[in-house]
Amino acid sequence: MQPMSLLVTTCVLFVGSHLLLSHPLRAPLAGRMGERSFLIVYSVVAIATLVMLVQAWRGMPAEPPIWAVGDGLWMFASLLVLFASILFMGSLIGNPALPAPNAAFAAQGAARGVFAITRHPMMWGFALWAFAHALVVPTPGQFILSATIIFLALVGSAGQDVKKARLMGDTWRHWAARTSFIPFARQLSGRGSWGDTIPRPHALFGGIAVWLAATWAHGALGYMVAGIWRWVG
Known part of the structure; x- marks a missing residue:
């Protein structure tokens, strides 16, 4: 995947996972897993997608301003x-x-x-x-x-x-x-x-x-x- 495409993809994953887990999926998942277990899952997903985003950003070639x-x-x-x-x-x-x-x-x-x-x-x-x-x-x-x-x-x-x-x-x-x-x-x-x-x-x-x-x-x-x-x- 090209660096720019990878950056866009990781940005979408980062934003999408945050919004989904913060709103439409929060109540059903927390109800099924328990609030503490849900927060653990939320944190793991947030950290993982953030690391992916940072790595994609670091992999971007130099661009002229x-x-x-x-x-x-x-x-x-x-x-x-x-x-x-x-x-x-x-x-x-x-x-x-x-x-x-x-x-x-x-x-x-x-x-x-x-x-x-x-x-x-x-x-x-x-x-x-x-x-x-x-x-x-x-x-x-x-x-x-x-x-x-x-x-x-x-x-x-x-x-x-x-x-x-x-x-x-x-x-x-x-x-x-x-x-x-x-x-x-x-x-x-x-x-x-x-x-x-x-x-x-x-x-x-x-x-x-x-x-x-x-x-x-x-x-x-x-x-x-x-x-x-x-x-x-």
Whole structure:
């Protein structure tokens, strides 16, 4: 199989298995196997398809960029990844969208920090991270990989809305009414306060730390130097 065909195939497997096991197949399989056994199967499939995708990506030949990438675009992409990192770190605490025992309790609180920005900060963090990579690595292979991650993150978020509404009922619907799917949509429409979107310390400082470490590792592992490290050192 040609490298590009292999990449497309593994992307389809990665996305397809996630969506099928997260939604239409989850209830019947979990009911038959038990929740714990299902989670084991889900994890094995997710890891296996991810490894296949990474291997296919590594096997792609060098491709010429579609546009030139200068310092301005690098700065914008770096700031986008920083924002994505803050969203991700903020999503780890008090996130009603996660399958946590206290999800219903968290959904009763006010939307503050990253949750005032979007009710799916983790998924939008992944999507923005992928988009930033497409900006600075403008090749067909990267476009396919980034599009795969963006599609899975955003379609997965929409699926979470449906599933959480079914599982949590009015608790989730009231939470969704106090938040927005698209980042900053409530603020831009005048329905939310910009002050509420200030990230909490664990999101802000954790996001900065993750951004610095990840962009440093990008260059240290032999990939393109990224983030602030392009201009420091």
